[in-house]
Amino acid sequence: MTESNRAQHSDAVTTAWQFTEQVPHGRDLGMQVVSVNGNQVCMRLTPQPWMFAEEDTQEICTSVLYSLADSAGGLAVFAGALELMPIATLDLRMDYLRPAIGDRALLAVATCRHLTDEVAFIHCDILSESDSALLATANATFMRNTQGQRFQAGGRKKEGA
């Protein structure tokens, strides 16, 4: 299941894959890229007790699933576009169908549903690895080619104001 197929990919997807695995927040949560097949990405996360939503239950905080969906969605943009460019999440909607129990690994399967020059539409399912139960679904819109516009020049001037 976790057999990596990184070697088979185009330079853009390989670079985006490596970039995804180096993201500090992704490393903090222990996210791994499992595979990229066409416009579909699979990522995996092994829960830790500090990710729980409650001290006395074994339930993983929904926000951990949210982060996993955002990361997998971002990589799916590159899997769909086959081209490297800065991207930014415009919006993300999560539906939490079932509680995620802490002793089971999470899988995120993100698909690039549609691409335009400016926007990528992504769908992501979060599943429990052991029984494939659907835990959450996400729909996200990513802006493509954000460099130099709102995501670099924007706001920097205010630093220290």
Add this chain to the structure above:
Amino acid sequence: MSTTGDSAQPISGPTESGKECSDWQALLERIPYARHLGLEVQRDDVGLVVHMPCREALIGNFMLPALHGGVLGALIELTARVAAQSQDTDKRCPRILDSHINYLRSAQARSTFASAEIVRQGRRSSLVRVTCWQGDKRKPIASGQVQLLLPTMAAKEADLHEQ
């Protein structure tokens, strides 16, 4: 490097607002993931604010650098949860049903703040709107809506039958 947002001070003391602040802090501290993120409750001139200090583990793009979108998602969801729970007379622990977050500006690698507005607190569910900002509160970097489910007696009984 003082900014409007960064100047919010933690409040403690016997005042009513101080009690509300410590109630929120107590609810946050019961959430292991909120402790991992280092979330802390402060009070600004309008009301309670959840502060997320910046550290390397929260970065999503190290080239810019910028916070990870999921980190803002967590700040919004956890702020909504604490706001809904503190409003509930029985302090029931809400379950997050869904959340929809819009990203408005780049999230720089610096302190981030969130405030909550209860759109509707019902008997079974609660809808909370959360706004996040960094230096300037008038320039939000993200806003989200979180729908939460409050456990009812019927749901609790069903849980007991399962066990």
